[in-house]
């Protein structure tokens with residue numbers, strides 16, 4: 001059996017699957033302190049005989065195998081999780097091979113293998129929710145090196161007349177600071193869910209997102225950019241983003257047809273967990289080859 005954990009800032013989704021990645025059981029555990037949450041995580045996985053695991057975690061995390069703190073959650077604003085040896089705790093408990101990456105890299109992997117990026121060699125997955133996070137796969141490999149991408153924290157050009165200061169505790173008006181769910185709420189005084197489709201804020205939102213996607217396009221030239229997270233439940237945002245993307249990139253580089261290039265997830269809210277299961281499977285295969 002394969003085990004998977006999609007560890008998020010609000011909840012940990014844990015699942016086990018058979019060899020064909022059919023999910024046998026899946027649970028959601030609130031993210032509290034490591035003691036409380038990990039006790040529940042162990043309570044779930046202890047019921048099964050695991051062969052390997054895949055973990056996609058919120059972060060920042062240490063993904064550098066040469067580092068002494070490989071497998072740790074590092075500088076998260078969640079104080080109790082700072083410098084927590086997440087991978088170590090799982091290894092000690094289960095003694096099986098474990099694939100370790102960011103939640104968004106895992107989601108990109110899930111989408112590339114079975115979702116909106118199926119059949120491609122590369123894609124980016126960007127979630128726009130409580131935070132903005134991006135992961136990716138290039139030539140079939142997860143995007144990680146010394147560290148991992150933090151695509152939500154890049155800067156974009158401010159629109160004329162927009163004086164909103166942004167909500168990122170580190171950078172103010174980085175992309176996360178400008179377009180995350182909490183940013184939308186602070187800017188408008190109401191939650192994204194309750195805003196009308198014709199509210200002018202969506203165009204601002206679409207422009208900043210499009211600028212970010214232009215930057216990813218220019219740096220990585222992925223075959224698809226998949227957008228998920230709470231804010232992207234606003235389906236009308238896709239066509240606005242397409243329009244703004246065309247404007248900001250201004251014909252400089254070519255890219256696939258827009259509705260096949262910047263598109264919603266194929267796996268809904270399961271991208272991350274499926275990516276983790278696939279990573280668990282491949283981790284085991286890589287060791288037996």
Ligand SMILES: Nc1ncnc2c1ncn2[C@@H]1O[C@H](COP(=O)(O)OP(=O)(O)OP(=O)(O)O)[C@@H](O)[C@H]1O
Pocket residue numbers: 008009010127128129130131132180181182191192193194228229230231232233234
């Ligand atoms: N339908 C919607 N339209 C607009 N905004 C939404 C919608 N649903 C949720 N949001 C906003 O998205 C945010 C929550 O994001 P999400 O549902 O992706 O959860 P999350 O897992 O906490 O996010 P993250 O991936 O950053 O941890 C909230 O700020 C919420 O107001």
Ligand SMILES: [Zn+2]
Pocket residue numbers: 152153168169170171172174175176177
């Ligand atoms: Zn930031």
